Amino acid sequence: MNTAANSTKTDALISVDGLILDKHTGEIHGHDGKLSPWSGRYDYMLELGKCRSVDDFQYHLGFVDRRKLPAHELHTLRDEVDHAFGKWRRTGIDCRITLPQQRLLEKLHGLVLYRNVIIMIQADLAVSLCTVESNLMKKLRVLIDANMLRVSTSRNSNIRTGEIKLVVNPRMVFRGDDYRRRKYIEEWYRPVGCLHTGVFHPGNADECLAMVA
Known part of the structure; x- marks a missing residue:
């Protein structure tokens, strides 16, 4: 009798x-030990273009296995320097990358952890670039004016106060595969409207990243 009752239950x-x-009753008798979509916490990668702070960037990097990225070397940057110099010699168009620009790009190259993005505390970046925080933007201006760098801070964007977001021209510095680098370069020089206007979109750091992420 008990056996039959237990079997029915x-x-x-x-x-x-x-x-x-x-x-029949909806009574909960325990857990079955199997994985459930309702058990535990599920994390989702924050888009690179939406990172607004050092914490956001570190959270994004938590989803990236940087061991699988290509070697992060200076060959690409030095090739661009040589190419620009050669174009100047052939055509007379002065598109050279000056020595101060090259030295600064090399320092930024060492700070890039993923793609072409750097997000740091401004004071820490100033130390890394061997300057003081009050002189930081002046030091970066040599690259900004040459369309080699785009900068976002709390003054011109919604970056956390005291922090800074740098996006380097992917022709110069990029940590990732060649296919993704080409896409970033295309977006960096994305034309306004007609493809043949000859006017290039200045864009901003977040626009560029959002389009290719």
Whole structure:
């Protein structure tokens, strides 16, 4: 008699989303130990273009296996320097990358952890670039004016106060595969309206990243 009752009770139990329930009464009898979409916490990658702080950037990097990225070397930057010098010699168009620009790009190259983005505390960046915080923007201006760098801070964007976001021209510095680099370069020089206007979109750091992310 007891055996039959136990069998009937067992037949009434079902498993739903990791819980063992009585299908007649809805009573919860425990957990079945199986994975459930409702158990635990699920994290989602924040888009690179939406990172607004050092914490956001570190959270994004938590989803990236940087061990699988290509070697991060200076060959690309030095090739661009040589190419610009050669173009100047051939055509007379002065598109050279000056030595101060090259030295600064090399320092930024060492700070890039992923793609062409740097997000740091401004004071820390100033130390890394061997300057003081009050002189930081002046030091970066040599690259900004040459369309080699785009900068966002709390003054011109919604970056956290005291922090700074740098996006380097991907022709010069990029940590990622060649396909993704080409896409970033295309977006960096994205034309306004007609493809043949000859006017290039100045854009901003977040626009560029959002389009290619």
